[in-house]
Amino acid sequence: MRPNRITKLLAGQQAPIIKTTAVNGSTVLSKIIDARYLLIVFFRYSGCPWCNLAIHRLSLEYTTLKDNSCEVITFIQSEAKGINENIYDRHARRPEFAIVADPKRKFYNLYGVGNSLSAAARSAKVVPNWLHSVKEHGYKQTSIDGSLFLVPASFLIDTRTNKIVKTNYGTNYYDTDAFMDIYQSVFFKEL
Incomplete structure (x- = not known):
């Protein structure tokens, strides 16, 4: 018997509505975002050095995104x-965007985000990013409180139509080059 396959979403499709609560207690409702765009990012687990480095980077870029009418919601x-222990308590710059705890992966499944064993092999090329995360920022590997093989993904949504504009299902565990494509779309209004 084959395992259930996850259906990946495509650009042009309606984005599934998100209604939940962020770790900080704020309500997260994707369809009433007061911005032209919504960037939704699915990360691995809270102690993942690659994810902590990506969250750090996103925290630094968040003001620029907001200035360009793009709100951010992240899932871990x-x-x-x-x-709280691995992100909010360890990051010098606390993330200002919503972080949603999703240990049962309800929203991951809704957006077609899943595991990949082959991504482990492809992640060898991004080990320098892992080392940078640990040595330079102190994001040491802590407990693994999620699937070790989950691959990050990101989605850019036009909030006027609720349509997905860009999708990126990662190919390794630190596939944040996709942010560049999304930033180009938001900053240069290429949509």
Whole structure:
């Protein structure tokens, strides 16, 4: 018997509506975002050095995104306790965007985000990013409170139509080059 396959979403499709609560207690409702765009990012688990480096980077770029009418919602497949300990308590610059704890991966499944064993092999090329995350920023590997094989993904949504404009299902565990494509779309209004 084959395992259930996850259906990946495509640009042009309607984005699934998100209604939930962020780790900080704020309500997250994707269809009433007061911005032209919504960037939704699915990360691995809270102690992942690659994800912490990506969250750090996104935190630094968040003001520029907001200035260009793009709001951000992120998901981490960990409990709120792990997110507080591994992200909010460790980052010098606390993320201002919504972080949602999704240990049961409800929203990951809704957006077609899943595991990939082959991504482990492709992640060898991004080990320098992992080392940079650990050595330069102190994001040491802590407990693994989620699937080790989950691959990050990101989606850019036009909030006027609720349509997905860009999708990126990662190919390794630190596939944040996709942010550049999204930033280009938002900053240069190429949509």
